[in-house]
Amino acid sequence: MFGKKKTVEQQMRDQDRHLRRANREMARDRTKIEQEEKKLQMEIKKAARQGNKQACAILAKQLVNLRKQKTRSYATSSTITSVGVQTKAMHSNMKMANAMGTTAKTMSKVNAQMNPQKLAQTMQQFERENAKMEMSEELINDTMDSVLDESGDEEEQDSIINQVLGEIGIDMSGKLSGVNVPSNELGQAQSSREFDEIEAKLNALRTPAD
Incomplete structure:
Protein backbone atom coordinates (compact mmCIF):
# COMPACT_ATOMS: atom_id res chain seq x y z
CA MET A 1 0.00 0.00 0.00
CA PHE A 2 1.17 3.48 -0.78
CA GLY A 3 1.70 5.89 2.05
CA LYS A 4 -0.30 9.04 2.41
CA LYS A 5 0.80 11.95 0.29
CA LYS A 6 2.73 14.47 2.33
CA THR A 7 1.41 17.95 2.67
CA VAL A 8 3.42 21.00 1.67
CA GLU A 9 4.16 21.72 5.32
CA GLN A 10 5.53 18.22 5.85
CA GLN A 11 7.63 18.44 2.69
CA MET A 12 9.04 21.76 3.87
CA ARG A 13 9.97 20.28 7.26
CA ASP A 14 11.65 17.29 5.60
CA GLN A 15 13.60 19.51 3.23
CA ASP A 16 14.71 21.81 6.04
CA ARG A 17 15.85 18.79 8.05
CA HIS A 18 17.87 17.45 5.10
CA LEU A 19 19.51 20.83 4.52
CA ARG A 20 20.52 21.15 8.16
CA ARG A 21 21.96 17.64 8.12
CA ALA A 22 23.95 18.45 4.97
CA ASN A 23 25.34 21.61 6.57
CA ARG A 24 26.37 19.67 9.68
CA GLU A 25 28.18 17.11 7.53
CA MET A 26 29.95 19.88 5.61
CA ALA A 27 31.04 21.45 8.90
CA ARG A 28 32.46 18.12 10.09
CA ASP A 29 34.36 17.75 6.80
CA ARG A 30 35.85 21.22 7.20
CA THR A 31 36.99 20.33 10.71
CA LYS A 32 38.82 17.29 9.32
CA ILE A 33 40.32 19.38 6.51
CA GLU A 34 41.61 21.91 9.02
CA GLN A 35 43.23 19.10 11.04
CA GLU A 36 44.90 17.76 7.88
CA GLU A 37 45.98 21.29 7.03
CA LYS A 38 47.78 21.65 10.36
CA LYS A 39 49.53 18.31 9.87
CA LEU A 40 50.72 19.30 6.40
CA GLN A 41 52.03 22.61 7.70
CA MET A 42 54.04 20.78 10.36
CA GLU A 43 55.40 18.31 7.78
CA ILE A 44 56.34 21.14 5.42
CA LYS A 45 58.26 22.87 8.23
CA LYS A 46 59.98 19.59 9.07
CA ALA A 47 60.96 18.94 5.46
CA ALA A 48 62.19 22.51 5.12
CA ARG A 49 64.42 22.13 8.16
CA GLN A 50 65.81 18.95 6.61
CA GLY A 51 66.42 20.75 3.31
CA ASN A 52 64.14 18.39 1.37
CA LYS A 53 62.77 20.74 -1.31
CA GLN A 54 61.01 18.00 -3.25
CA ALA A 55 59.03 16.90 -0.19
CA CYS A 56 58.19 20.55 0.57
CA ALA A 57 56.82 21.02 -2.96
CA ILE A 58 54.65 17.90 -2.79
CA LEU A 59 53.30 18.79 0.67
CA ALA A 60 52.68 22.39 -0.38
CA LYS A 61 50.65 21.16 -3.37
CA GLN A 62 48.57 18.98 -1.03
CA LEU A 63 48.05 21.96 1.30
CA VAL A 64 46.83 24.10 -1.59
CA ASN A 65 44.35 21.40 -2.62
CA LEU A 66 43.06 21.09 0.97
CA ARG A 67 42.52 24.83 1.20
CA LYS A 68 40.66 24.82 -2.13
CA GLN A 69 38.52 21.97 -0.86
CA LYS A 70 37.77 23.92 2.34
CA THR A 71 36.82 26.96 0.27
CA ARG A 72 34.50 24.85 -1.87
CA SER A 73 32.99 23.44 1.34
CA TYR A 74 32.22 26.93 2.61
CA ALA A 75 30.71 27.83 -0.76
CA THR A 76 28.57 24.70 -0.72
CA SER A 77 27.35 25.43 2.81
CA SER A 78 26.47 28.95 1.76
CA THR A 79 24.52 27.57 -1.21
CA ILE A 80 22.67 25.10 1.01
CA THR A 81 21.74 27.88 3.43
CA SER A 82 20.61 30.07 0.53
CA VAL A 83 18.47 27.26 -0.86
CA GLY A 84 16.80 26.84 2.53
CA VAL A 85 16.09 30.57 2.78
CA GLN A 86 14.73 30.71 -0.77
CA THR A 87 12.57 27.66 -0.19
CA LYS A 88 11.09 29.21 2.95
CA ALA A 89 10.48 32.47 1.09
CA MET A 90 8.75 30.61 -1.75
CA HIS A 91 6.61 28.73 0.74
CA SER A 92 5.69 31.97 2.48
CA ASN A 93 4.78 33.56 -0.87
CA MET A 94 2.70 30.52 -1.74
CA LYS A 95 0.82 30.77 1.55
CA MET A 96 0.17 34.47 0.95
CA ALA A 97 -1.03 33.70 -2.59
CA ASN A 98 -3.39 31.03 -1.26
CA ALA A 99 -4.70 33.43 1.37
CA MET A 100 -5.26 36.10 -1.27
CA GLY A 101 -7.02 33.55 -3.47
CA THR A 102 -9.32 32.54 -0.61
CA THR A 103 -10.05 36.19 0.15
CA ALA A 104 -10.78 36.88 -3.51
CA LYS A 105 -13.25 33.97 -3.63
CA THR A 106 -14.98 35.21 -0.48
CA MET A 107 -15.23 38.73 -1.83
CA SER A 108 -16.59 37.37 -5.11
CA LYS A 109 -19.31 35.44 -3.28
CA VAL A 110 -20.25 38.48 -1.20
CA ASN A 111 -20.38 40.70 -4.27
CA ALA A 112 -22.49 38.13 -6.08
CA GLN A 113 -25.01 38.03 -3.23
CA MET A 114 -25.08 41.77 -2.66
CA ASN A 115 -27.47 43.81 -4.80
CA PRO A 116 -26.63 47.52 -4.46
CA GLN A 117 -30.05 48.66 -5.72
CA LYS A 118 -31.88 46.32 -3.37
CA LEU A 119 -29.69 47.45 -0.49
CA ALA A 120 -30.45 51.10 -1.26
CA GLN A 121 -34.19 50.34 -1.40
CA THR A 122 -33.97 48.56 1.94
CA MET A 123 -32.23 51.55 3.52
CA GLN A 124 -34.84 53.94 2.11
CA GLN A 125 -37.66 51.75 3.41
CA PHE A 126 -36.01 51.65 6.83
CA GLU A 127 -35.81 55.46 6.91
CA ARG A 128 -39.48 55.78 5.96
CA GLU A 129 -40.65 53.29 8.57
CA ASN A 130 -38.46 54.90 11.21
CA ALA A 131 -39.96 58.31 10.42
CA LYS A 132 -43.46 56.83 10.69
CA MET A 133 -42.61 55.29 14.05
CA GLU A 134 -41.30 58.61 15.39
CA MET A 135 -44.45 60.41 14.21
CA SER A 136 -46.66 57.74 15.80
CA GLU A 137 -44.79 57.99 19.08
CA GLU A 138 -45.14 61.77 19.07
CA LEU A 139 -48.90 61.55 18.40
CA ILE A 140 -49.35 58.99 21.17
CA ASN A 141 -47.45 61.16 23.63
CA ASP A 142 -49.51 64.24 22.70
CA THR A 143 -52.74 62.27 23.07
CA MET A 144 -51.74 60.89 26.46
CA ASP A 145 -50.74 64.35 27.67
CA SER A 146 -54.09 65.74 26.51
CA VAL A 147 -56.06 62.99 28.24
CA LEU A 148 -54.15 63.33 31.46
CA ASP A 149 -54.53 67.12 31.46
CA GLU A 150 -58.33 66.91 30.98
CA SER A 151 -59.02 64.13 33.46
CA GLY A 152 -56.62 64.66 36.30
Missing part, protein backbone atom coordinates in the same frame (compact mmCIF):
# COMPACT_ATOMS: atom_id res chain seq x y z
CA ASP A 153 -55.23 68.18 36.28
CA GLU A 154 -58.33 69.90 37.73
CA GLU A 155 -58.60 67.43 40.61
CA GLU A 156 -54.89 67.81 41.36
CA GLN A 157 -55.18 71.59 41.23
CA ASP A 158 -58.19 71.56 43.61
CA SER A 159 -56.31 69.30 45.99
CA ILE A 160 -53.33 71.67 46.07
CA ILE A 161 -55.57 74.73 46.61
CA ASN A 162 -57.45 73.01 49.42
CA GLN A 163 -54.18 72.00 51.07
CA VAL A 164 -52.81 75.56 50.88
CA LEU A 165 -56.05 77.07 52.24
CA GLY A 166 -56.11 74.48 54.99
CA GLU A 167 -52.59 75.42 56.03
CA ILE A 168 -53.56 79.11 56.02
CA GLY A 169 -56.63 78.32 58.13
CA ILE A 170 -54.55 76.48 60.69
CA ASP A 171 -52.13 79.38 60.92
CA MET A 172 -54.84 81.96 61.33
CA SER A 173 -56.80 80.03 63.95
CA GLY A 174 -53.85 78.58 65.83
CA LYS A 175 -54.52 80.88 68.79
CA LEU A 176 -58.17 79.92 69.05
CA SER A 177 -58.62 77.08 71.47
CA GLY A 178 -61.42 74.64 70.91
CA VAL A 179 -61.85 75.60 67.26
CA ASN A 180 -61.67 72.74 64.81
CA VAL A 181 -60.50 74.03 61.42
CA PRO A 182 -60.14 71.28 58.88
CA SER A 183 -56.79 71.23 57.10
CA ASN A 184 -57.45 69.58 53.78
CA GLU A 185 -61.23 70.10 53.63
CA LEU A 186 -61.46 73.85 53.96
CA GLY A 187 -63.37 74.00 50.73
CA GLN A 188 -66.26 72.21 52.39
CA ALA A 189 -65.97 74.53 55.46
CA GLN A 190 -66.98 77.43 53.26
CA SER A 191 -70.64 76.60 53.77
CA SER A 192 -72.66 79.12 55.74
CA ARG A 193 -73.28 76.71 58.58
CA GLU A 194 -69.62 76.17 59.39
CA PHE A 195 -68.87 79.88 59.08
CA ASP A 196 -71.70 80.58 61.50
CA GLU A 197 -70.26 78.15 64.02
CA ILE A 198 -66.81 79.73 63.77
CA GLU A 199 -68.27 83.23 64.10
CA ALA A 200 -70.27 82.20 67.19
CA LYS A 201 -67.18 80.82 68.88
CA LEU A 202 -65.23 84.01 68.08
CA ASN A 203 -68.01 86.11 69.59
CA ALA A 204 -68.02 83.95 72.70
CA LEU A 205 -64.33 84.50 73.13
CA ARG A 206 -64.70 88.28 72.75
CA THR A 207 -67.50 88.46 75.39
CA PRO A 208 -66.07 88.90 78.95
CA ALA A 209 -66.80 86.02 81.21
CA ASP A 210 -69.24 86.68 84.06
Whole structure:
Protein backbone atom coordinates (compact mmCIF):
# COMPACT_ATOMS: atom_id res chain seq x y z
CA MET A 1 0.00 0.00 0.00
CA PHE A 2 1.17 3.48 -0.78
CA GLY A 3 1.70 5.89 2.05
CA LYS A 4 -0.30 9.04 2.41
CA LYS A 5 0.80 11.95 0.29
CA LYS A 6 2.73 14.47 2.33
CA THR A 7 1.41 17.95 2.67
CA VAL A 8 3.42 21.00 1.67
CA GLU A 9 4.16 21.72 5.32
CA GLN A 10 5.53 18.22 5.85
CA GLN A 11 7.63 18.44 2.69
CA MET A 12 9.04 21.76 3.87
CA ARG A 13 9.97 20.28 7.26
CA ASP A 14 11.65 17.29 5.60
CA GLN A 15 13.60 19.51 3.23
CA ASP A 16 14.71 21.81 6.04
CA ARG A 17 15.85 18.79 8.05
CA HIS A 18 17.87 17.45 5.10
CA LEU A 19 19.51 20.83 4.52
CA ARG A 20 20.52 21.15 8.16
CA ARG A 21 21.96 17.64 8.12
CA ALA A 22 23.95 18.45 4.97
CA ASN A 23 25.34 21.61 6.57
CA ARG A 24 26.37 19.67 9.68
CA GLU A 25 28.18 17.11 7.53
CA MET A 26 29.95 19.88 5.61
CA ALA A 27 31.04 21.45 8.90
CA ARG A 28 32.46 18.12 10.09
CA ASP A 29 34.36 17.75 6.80
CA ARG A 30 35.85 21.22 7.20
CA THR A 31 36.99 20.33 10.71
CA LYS A 32 38.82 17.29 9.32
CA ILE A 33 40.32 19.38 6.51
CA GLU A 34 41.61 21.91 9.02
CA GLN A 35 43.23 19.10 11.04
CA GLU A 36 44.90 17.76 7.88
CA GLU A 37 45.98 21.29 7.03
CA LYS A 38 47.78 21.65 10.36
CA LYS A 39 49.53 18.31 9.87
CA LEU A 40 50.72 19.30 6.40
CA GLN A 41 52.03 22.61 7.70
CA MET A 42 54.04 20.78 10.36
CA GLU A 43 55.40 18.31 7.78
CA ILE A 44 56.34 21.14 5.42
CA LYS A 45 58.26 22.87 8.23
CA LYS A 46 59.98 19.59 9.07
CA ALA A 47 60.96 18.94 5.46
CA ALA A 48 62.19 22.51 5.12
CA ARG A 49 64.42 22.13 8.16
CA GLN A 50 65.81 18.95 6.61
CA GLY A 51 66.42 20.75 3.31
CA ASN A 52 64.14 18.39 1.37
CA LYS A 53 62.77 20.74 -1.31
CA GLN A 54 61.01 18.00 -3.25
CA ALA A 55 59.03 16.90 -0.19
CA CYS A 56 58.19 20.55 0.57
CA ALA A 57 56.82 21.02 -2.96
CA ILE A 58 54.65 17.90 -2.79
CA LEU A 59 53.30 18.79 0.67
CA ALA A 60 52.68 22.39 -0.38
CA LYS A 61 50.65 21.16 -3.37
CA GLN A 62 48.57 18.98 -1.03
CA LEU A 63 48.05 21.96 1.30
CA VAL A 64 46.83 24.10 -1.59
CA ASN A 65 44.35 21.40 -2.62
CA LEU A 66 43.06 21.09 0.97
CA ARG A 67 42.52 24.83 1.20
CA LYS A 68 40.66 24.82 -2.13
CA GLN A 69 38.52 21.97 -0.86
CA LYS A 70 37.77 23.92 2.34
CA THR A 71 36.82 26.96 0.27
CA ARG A 72 34.50 24.85 -1.87
CA SER A 73 32.99 23.44 1.34
CA TYR A 74 32.22 26.93 2.61
CA ALA A 75 30.71 27.83 -0.76
CA THR A 76 28.57 24.70 -0.72
CA SER A 77 27.35 25.43 2.81
CA SER A 78 26.47 28.95 1.76
CA THR A 79 24.52 27.57 -1.21
CA ILE A 80 22.67 25.10 1.01
CA THR A 81 21.74 27.88 3.43
CA SER A 82 20.61 30.07 0.53
CA VAL A 83 18.47 27.26 -0.86
CA GLY A 84 16.80 26.84 2.53
CA VAL A 85 16.09 30.57 2.78
CA GLN A 86 14.73 30.71 -0.77
CA THR A 87 12.57 27.66 -0.19
CA LYS A 88 11.09 29.21 2.95
CA ALA A 89 10.48 32.47 1.09
CA MET A 90 8.75 30.61 -1.75
CA HIS A 91 6.61 28.73 0.74
CA SER A 92 5.69 31.97 2.48
CA ASN A 93 4.78 33.56 -0.87
CA MET A 94 2.70 30.52 -1.74
CA LYS A 95 0.82 30.77 1.55
CA MET A 96 0.17 34.47 0.95
CA ALA A 97 -1.03 33.70 -2.59
CA ASN A 98 -3.39 31.03 -1.26
CA ALA A 99 -4.70 33.43 1.37
CA MET A 100 -5.26 36.10 -1.27
CA GLY A 101 -7.02 33.55 -3.47
CA THR A 102 -9.32 32.54 -0.61
CA THR A 103 -10.05 36.19 0.15
CA ALA A 104 -10.78 36.88 -3.51
CA LYS A 105 -13.25 33.97 -3.63
CA THR A 106 -14.98 35.21 -0.48
CA MET A 107 -15.23 38.73 -1.83
CA SER A 108 -16.59 37.37 -5.11
CA LYS A 109 -19.31 35.44 -3.28
CA VAL A 110 -20.25 38.48 -1.20
CA ASN A 111 -20.38 40.70 -4.27
CA ALA A 112 -22.49 38.13 -6.08
CA GLN A 113 -25.01 38.03 -3.23
CA MET A 114 -25.08 41.77 -2.66
CA ASN A 115 -27.47 43.81 -4.80
CA PRO A 116 -26.63 47.52 -4.46
CA GLN A 117 -30.05 48.66 -5.72
CA LYS A 118 -31.88 46.32 -3.37
CA LEU A 119 -29.69 47.45 -0.49
CA ALA A 120 -30.45 51.10 -1.26
CA GLN A 121 -34.19 50.34 -1.40
CA THR A 122 -33.97 48.56 1.94
CA MET A 123 -32.23 51.55 3.52
CA GLN A 124 -34.84 53.94 2.11
CA GLN A 125 -37.66 51.75 3.41
CA PHE A 126 -36.01 51.65 6.83
CA GLU A 127 -35.81 55.46 6.91
CA ARG A 128 -39.48 55.78 5.96
CA GLU A 129 -40.65 53.29 8.57
CA ASN A 130 -38.46 54.90 11.21
CA ALA A 131 -39.96 58.31 10.42
CA LYS A 132 -43.46 56.83 10.69
CA MET A 133 -42.61 55.29 14.05
CA GLU A 134 -41.30 58.61 15.39
CA MET A 135 -44.45 60.41 14.21
CA SER A 136 -46.66 57.74 15.80
CA GLU A 137 -44.79 57.99 19.08
CA GLU A 138 -45.14 61.77 19.07
CA LEU A 139 -48.90 61.55 18.40
CA ILE A 140 -49.35 58.99 21.17
CA ASN A 141 -47.45 61.16 23.63
CA ASP A 142 -49.51 64.24 22.70
CA THR A 143 -52.74 62.27 23.07
CA MET A 144 -51.74 60.89 26.46
CA ASP A 145 -50.74 64.35 27.67
CA SER A 146 -54.09 65.74 26.51
CA VAL A 147 -56.06 62.99 28.24
CA LEU A 148 -54.15 63.33 31.46
CA ASP A 149 -54.53 67.12 31.46
CA GLU A 150 -58.33 66.91 30.98
CA SER A 151 -59.02 64.13 33.46
CA GLY A 152 -56.62 64.66 36.30
CA ASP A 153 -55.23 68.18 36.28
CA GLU A 154 -58.33 69.90 37.73
CA GLU A 155 -58.60 67.43 40.61
CA GLU A 156 -54.89 67.81 41.36
CA GLN A 157 -55.18 71.59 41.23
CA ASP A 158 -58.19 71.56 43.61
CA SER A 159 -56.31 69.30 45.99
CA ILE A 160 -53.33 71.67 46.07
CA ILE A 161 -55.57 74.73 46.61
CA ASN A 162 -57.45 73.01 49.42
CA GLN A 163 -54.18 72.00 51.07
CA VAL A 164 -52.81 75.56 50.88
CA LEU A 165 -56.05 77.07 52.24
CA GLY A 166 -56.11 74.48 54.99
CA GLU A 167 -52.59 75.42 56.03
CA ILE A 168 -53.56 79.11 56.02
CA GLY A 169 -56.63 78.32 58.13
CA ILE A 170 -54.55 76.48 60.69
CA ASP A 171 -52.13 79.38 60.92
CA MET A 172 -54.84 81.96 61.33
CA SER A 173 -56.80 80.03 63.95
CA GLY A 174 -53.85 78.58 65.83
CA LYS A 175 -54.52 80.88 68.79
CA LEU A 176 -58.17 79.92 69.05
CA SER A 177 -58.62 77.08 71.47
CA GLY A 178 -61.42 74.64 70.91
CA VAL A 179 -61.85 75.60 67.26
CA ASN A 180 -61.67 72.74 64.81
CA VAL A 181 -60.50 74.03 61.42
CA PRO A 182 -60.14 71.28 58.88
CA SER A 183 -56.79 71.23 57.10
CA ASN A 184 -57.45 69.58 53.78
CA GLU A 185 -61.23 70.10 53.63
CA LEU A 186 -61.46 73.85 53.96
CA GLY A 187 -63.37 74.00 50.73
CA GLN A 188 -66.26 72.21 52.39
CA ALA A 189 -65.97 74.53 55.46
CA GLN A 190 -66.98 77.43 53.26
CA SER A 191 -70.64 76.60 53.77
CA SER A 192 -72.66 79.12 55.74
CA ARG A 193 -73.28 76.71 58.58
CA GLU A 194 -69.62 76.17 59.39
CA PHE A 195 -68.87 79.88 59.08
CA ASP A 196 -71.70 80.58 61.50
CA GLU A 197 -70.26 78.15 64.02
CA ILE A 198 -66.81 79.73 63.77
CA GLU A 199 -68.27 83.23 64.10
CA ALA A 200 -70.27 82.20 67.19
CA LYS A 201 -67.18 80.82 68.88
CA LEU A 202 -65.23 84.01 68.08
CA ASN A 203 -68.01 86.11 69.59
CA ALA A 204 -68.02 83.95 72.70
CA LEU A 205 -64.33 84.50 73.13
CA ARG A 206 -64.70 88.28 72.75
CA THR A 207 -67.50 88.46 75.39
CA PRO A 208 -66.07 88.90 78.95
CA ALA A 209 -66.80 86.02 81.21
CA ASP A 210 -69.24 86.68 84.06
